[in-house]
Structures are given as structure tokens and as C-alpha cells.
Amino acid sequence: NAGVTQTPKFQVLKTGQSMTLQCAQDMNHEYMSWYRQDPGMGLRLIHYSVGAGITDQGEVPNGYNVSRSTTEDFPLRLLSAAPSQTSVYFCASRPDRRGNQPQHFGDGTRLSIL
């Protein structure tokens, strides 16, 4: 059982480039989300999805796009990378939208924008 799988683990981009961070889960979870982790700050929610075809913005959505065409996959797209998007990105999933259940996290993607 792989859980939540994120790729790539590391990526370096130049300002203005675009890329997609991949996230897949094999637990049939309805709820998936993307967070960014920056030094001195708690994890912040970028976008989330409560099921296939349904997405919504979190606390820091600007500069990011998501889609959820299947239950398993929830890719995060950077449209035009900026140095402020240098961060560690985590994908997470849980069975449904209720907050009183644990989240399962991927191993993270460390992204540097030059």
C-alpha cells in the first residue's frame, strides 16, 4: 500500500517556467489537498478537493492551479514560477472532508525557483 506518492522529490526552475507537481493516492480518499511549508511558518493550504471534479482555493492559492479528474490524482500546476514560490510542497489526503480524522502526507517536493 503506497499511500500518498509525490513526484518529483526535488526540482529547480527558472523564473517564468511552468511545471506540474504530481500527487497520487491509492486509499480511495475523497479529500486531497496541497500545502506549502516555509521556514518559521506553519503549513499553509494552497488548494483542496473534496472529490473528483471539485476543487477549491485555500489560504495561499495565487500562482497555482489544480484539477481533480480522478479520485486518485491531484496535480498542482505552477503557471509561471516566481522566487516567492520556493518552498517545500506537501500533498495530503484523508477519507472525506471531516476534520476529525488523520491526514496522510506525501514525502514532499522541495522546489527552488531561481
Added chain:
Amino acid sequence: KNEVEQSPQNLTAQEGEFITINCSYSVGISALHWLQQHPGGGIVSLFMLSSGKKKHGRLIATINIQEKHSSLHITASHPRDSAVYICAATFTGNQFYFGTGTSLTVIP
């Protein structure tokens, strides 16, 4: 406003010491979560609780709903416990709000 605060920010302990990490939150919650993040690694859920106390091995988590406060205790600490411990709370909107983490180093 949904806020979660942790203390201390950094903690160094000798192997075998009893460790306490604190978490306070601003308003009523639906659940309080403790997470562990090893250097360069992913994040693992340790506990989820809404009342009372939970124990897993040498780890104990407690919560006091009236005081809006939770603690994570580690008994007989070991160098392998070195990690960042994160407190998170879910409020009525079901989103997770995270503390900034406590970086724990246990010295042999």
C-alpha cells in the same frame, strides 16, 4: 480567528529525559492533531484527539478542552525521537490549521 501556537520552538534534551511540547489554540476545535516530521522526510500523523489522553509507546498526548491546550509528552527520550513535532487543529470549517513546529534534538 483560528490560531494554533506551539512552544517551545526549539528543544534540546539528553537521552532519557522526559519531554513536553505544548500547543494552545484560540477557539473551539473539532480535533487536535500531533504530527512528526523527520529531517528531509515526510509528515506522519501521531495522534488525533478531541478529549482526554492517548498513549502510543513512549508518546502521550493530552488535551484540556476548557483551557484550549494540548501537550505531547515523550518519556525516556531517545536520539531517534529527534524530529520536528507539529500541532494542528481543525475547527468548524474542517480545515487544518498548523502550528509552526517544535524542533527536538535528543543528544546521546
